[in-house]
Amino acid sequence: MNKFWIILWHTYVTKLKAKSFIITTIITSLLVFALTNLNHIIEFFNKDEKKTVGVIDQTGTLYEPLQMQLKKSGESDIRLQSFTGSEDEAKKNVQRGKWDAFLSLAYDDKQLPKATYYANTIADSDTPNKLEQSLQQVKTALATAKIGLKPEQVTQLYESVPFHKVALEKNAKTEEELNQARGLVYILLFAMYMFVLMYGGMIASEVATEKSSRVMEILISSAPPVQQMFGKIIGVALVSLTQFIVLFAIGFSSLKSSGKELLQFLGFEHIPISTFVYAVIFFLLGYFLYATLFAVLGSLVSRVEEVQPMITPVTLLVVAAFFIAMFGLNAPESSFITATSFIPFFAPMIMFLRVGMLPVPFWEIAVSLALLIVTIGLFAFFGSKIYRGGVLMYGKSTSLKDIKKAIQLTKK
Known part of the structure; x- marks a missing residue:
């Protein structure tokens, strides 16, 4: 049985002292630490990275509600900037790097909001998605106001269905x-x-x-x-x-x-x-x-x-x-x-x-x-x-x- 312990100890110590084991452990430890702190790492690199979006509001009434909805949703990384010039000028501002994108707001045939988003590339889906969600909330508020629904009625309408799961089996x-x-x-x-x-x-x-x-x-x-x-x-x-x-x-x-x-x-x-x-x-x-x-x-x-x-x-x-x-x-x-x-x-x-x-x-x-x-x-x-x-x-x-x-x- 002594030979078994000799083999076991020799295998353990040899592998433990191996450079490959030490290097692998250090690299993997750094990766584990990075993954468990990924949210802080992202926040550190993005703390000053705010997206500036120019807005051409053709309706004259949608800019303020959209800005308020963004603040309400906690989207502090998007900065809206009202613009009264033409769309061609707005596109040039994006191409020159003055803005990250610009948004054109208008009404559709039913007098409800619609928008067109312009950017040099649309690979970044995060910013347009946040703008779309906020504009959707504005549209919901306008649509429900048109048919005479009160805010509390709208809240009830979008509440989740109470759905409880009960296990009958013991334990x-x-x-x-x-x-x-x-x-x-x-x-x-x-x-x-x-x-x-x-x-x-x-x-x-x-x-x-x-x-x-x-x-x-x-x-x-x-x-x-x-x-x-x-x-x-x-x-x-x-x-x-x-x-x-x-x-x-x-x-x-x-x-x-x-x-x-x-x-x-x-x-x-x-x-x-x-x-x-x-x-x-x-x-x-x-x-x-x-x-x-x-x-x-x-x-x-x-x-x-x-x-x-x-x-x-x-x-x-x-x-x-x-x-x-x-x-x-x-x-x-x-x-x-x-x-x-x-x-x-x-x-x-x-x-x-x-x-x-x-x-x-x-x-x-x-x-x-x-x-x-x-x-x-x-x-x-x-x-x-x-x-x-x-x-x-x-x-x-x-x-x-x-x-x-x-x-x-x-x-x-």
């Missing part, structure tokens, strides 16, 4: 709880997806690298294949967990200080502890399932360049599980989602999705976990046999038929 989540659970589930599903793809490939590459240097022949003769394989799997898992904790700490602290609305929306404090427990269990089991497959496949290739084609089938399984989970976020009760939650390759994501959003009977969770653990055990048993022979195979790996050759080498 079923409320709509608010579902929205909060959906946010947490999405974050953890995405983390699991990235975790497996990034570090599963690292395990396969680690095995292939040592094999190509011929050092594997010495290692495999001095330590049992199971210890060798799981020492690398757990060592890389600890490296990835270290990076994950660093990124999570940066992201969470950044959100806590700058994105309180998002944290309140996710409502982590209202999520049951059992959901977090299941998240950890399925997360770890899913990692060990795929990591075992990646390690076995990595042992079949002789060069690092051959790793990617060999692990592609497993990668596609992870991608398929993720996309099924994305579908299940909006339809967690569908028969397809229920069925796939018992398939070991999909269970870490799909069953956790169901647990997070539905009151799933405990026996279903137990069956899914049992199938997942048994599958990991079988892969570990057969994987160790394939691993021992696979690391002694050299030459170009062409297909998964090499698994048979690896088993035959193990027997010898």
Whole structure:
């Protein structure tokens, strides 16, 4: 067992000290910090960036209501400027850069507002959309005044329909709880997806690298294949967990200080502890399932360049599980989602999705976990046999038929 800890510690420390790991962690941390403070970054660059829009009001009555509606809507980044000249002069003002755009206001046949927006390019859809929405409010006010509706009647007309959702099933989540659970589930599903793809490939590459240097022949003769394989799997898992904790700490602290609305929306404090427990269990089991497959496949290739084609089938399984989970976020009760939650390759994501959003009977969770653990055990048993022979195979790996050759080498 001492050899297992030596392999695990060596893998962990080597990867932790690697320049690629340090650089990747720093760059990713900066990206996480930037994303969680994106609203402040945008505000910083746009704080003095106001759009000046010239307005030709052919009616003589629409300019003031439009300006008041913009202020009422809180659109402080648009500055209107009344203009009494011709449209040709207004176009020249835009072309010369005096204005960002100009708006021509008029009445249609029904004596209701209409407008034409002029700009050098219309790639910026934000400004015209805000002007259109504000003008739409002015039009609504004029139209309702024409037919004699009072402001309070207009308010009643546009009020949302009271539509309440009530769950009859016992222990079923409320709509608010579902929205909060959906946010947490999405974050953890995405983390699991990235975790497996990034570090599963690292395990396969680690095995292939040592094999190509011929050092594997010495290692495999001095330590049992199971210890060798799981020492690398757990060592890389600890490296990835270290990076994950660093990124999570940066992201969470950044959100806590700058994105309180998002944290309140996710409502982590209202999520049951059992959901977090299941998240950890399925997360770890899913990692060990795929990591075992990646390690076995990595042992079949002789060069690092051959790793990617060999692990592609497993990668596609992870991608398929993720996309099924994305579908299940909006339809967690569908028969397809229920069925796939018992398939070991999909269970870490799909069953956790169901647990997070539905009151799933405990026996279903137990069956899914049992199938997942048994599958990991079988892969570990057969994987160790394939691993021992696979690391002694050299030459170009062409297909998964090499698994048979690896088993035959193990027997010898």
